Amino acid sequence: MEVVIVGAGIGGLVTALALYNKGHKPVLYESVGAMREWGVGINLLPHAVRVLTELGLAERLLSTGIETAELLYFSKHGQRIWREPRGLEAGYAWPQISIHRGVLHGILQSEVSRRLGPDAIRTSHHLATLETHGSLPRLCFVDRVRDEHVLEREADLVIGADGIHSVVRSALYPDERPPIWNGAILWRAITESAPILSGRSMFMAGHANQKFVCYPISKCHWDAGRSLTNWVAELRFDPGQPFRREDWSRGADIGDFLPSFETWCFDWLDIPALIRGTDAVLEYPMVDKDPVERWSFGPVTLLGDAAHPMYPIGSNGASQAILDADALARAMADYADPVEALQAYEQERLTTTSAIVWANRGQGPEQVMQMVEDRAPDGFADLDDVISQTELETIAARYKKVAGFDRDRLNRLRDD
Numbered sequence: 001m002e003v004v005i006v007g008a009g010i011g012g013l014v015t016a017l018a019l020y021n022k023g024h025k026p027v028l029y030e031s032v033g034a035m036r037e038w039g040v041g042i043n044l045l046p047h048a049v050r051v052l053t054e055l056g057l058a059e060r061l062l063s064t065g066i067e068t069a070e071l072l073y074f075s076k077h078g079q080r081i082w083r084e085p086r087g088l089e090a091g092y093a094w095p096q097i098s099i100h101r102g103v104l105h106g107i108l109q110s111e112v113s114r115r116l117g118p119d120a121i122r123t124s125h126h127l128a129t130l131e132t133h134g135s136l137p138r139l140c141f142v143d144r145v146r147d148e149h150v151l152e153r154e155a156d157l158v159i160g161a162d163g164i165h166s167v168v169r170s171a172l173y174p175d176e177r178p179p180i181w182n183g184a185i186l187w188r189a190i191t192e193s194a195p196i197l198s199g200r201s202m203f204m205a206g207h208a209n210q211k212f213v214c215y216p217i218s219k220c221h222w223d224a225g226r227s228l229t230n231w232v233a234e235l236r237f238d239p240g241q242p243f244r245r246e247d248w249s250r251g252a253d254i255g256d257f258l259p260s261f262e263t264w265c266f267d268w269l270d271i272p273a274l275i276r277g278t279d280a281v282l283e284y285p286m287v288d289k290d291p292v293e294r295w296s297f298g299p300v301t302l303l304g305d306a307a308h309p310m311y312p313i314g315s316n317g318a319s320q321a322i323l324d325a326d327a328l329a330r331a332m333a334d335y336a337d338p339v340e341a342l343q344a345y346e347q348e349r350l351t352t353t354s355a356i357v358w359a360n361r362g363q364g365p366e367q368v369m370q371m372v373e374d375r376a377p378d379g380f381a382d383l384d385d386v387i388s389q390t391e392l393e394t395i396a397a398r399y400k401k402v403a404g405f406d407r408d409r410l411n412r413l414r415d416d
Contacts, residue, residue: 041230
């Protein structure tokens, strides 16, 4: 069977490995001319780490990433609202791993090339058109740099893993409106620093209109008593004003956002100093799309951000793409007919991911920071006077169930 994966990002690469484990040898087509390690930090939740472990990648991930030990929420005044253990510290059978996105991508790319062969990833192949009206899907690829046609081919199965601006999705939904901006701009960067809090902590501070996210992503820095610290500064603006198309590689000036964080000097972290310590900042408007009713049309389907672009809340974007890959590979093993397999994959994943998209629009588990901001904007002497432990626990537990990493349910997969 000729299987084509459009897009060699995290979702596409994991899908290739998962399908290879089930006896398939897909070919990936990627728009960029050279695969390089770029980006900033990313979190892999335990349910995604389970999938990567089954693919034989755990040792490589743990040799470079950080096993996240705890998640904390703080107010804009640096007062702690919530703390919970994470990964193995929370009793999961698999860790939560914070890692450099580029390093993760490099690990996946090298494994695909090693297992499927050096020609498994075809770079400088941007999908220009996808025709689905014949007996088999027909794809036309171009080299965007040279502005020339490079390949036209058919395939038995096409998996669109080509991100939020998916050409595959556009072919299936030609009248869909552009990504929806909620008014928030994210500035992402990495700074080498002293360890923060436990040294393996992930924290968020602020509220819906202004937030700072921070966590370490490098084991070698940890081993040396330092931290390669990934951070995200977020500000919300009028969503009715124009915004620039999102692009992970677009540079930014810290002067665009640092003034808003100048007073965020807590007794446990000087945030302005951390911001000033970086060499480069990337800017990204927070966008998503409304869930669609279906992903699969005959032998064509969607995966990852192409299927369910969501706000980066709850550390779920990459993890859900990895879960998609696992579900698709299992369905392909269970059904001889690839069209039936795609329907089964969609049935397993579409409703779940749609619920996460809606939950993330409501701030997901981070909503507790806004609740404290609404109730105690000037700070608090006793957190219990502002929000109860029961409220905090309920919100955290509810999101874990929505996102599929309820501990007890997930651990049963190990026992099975």
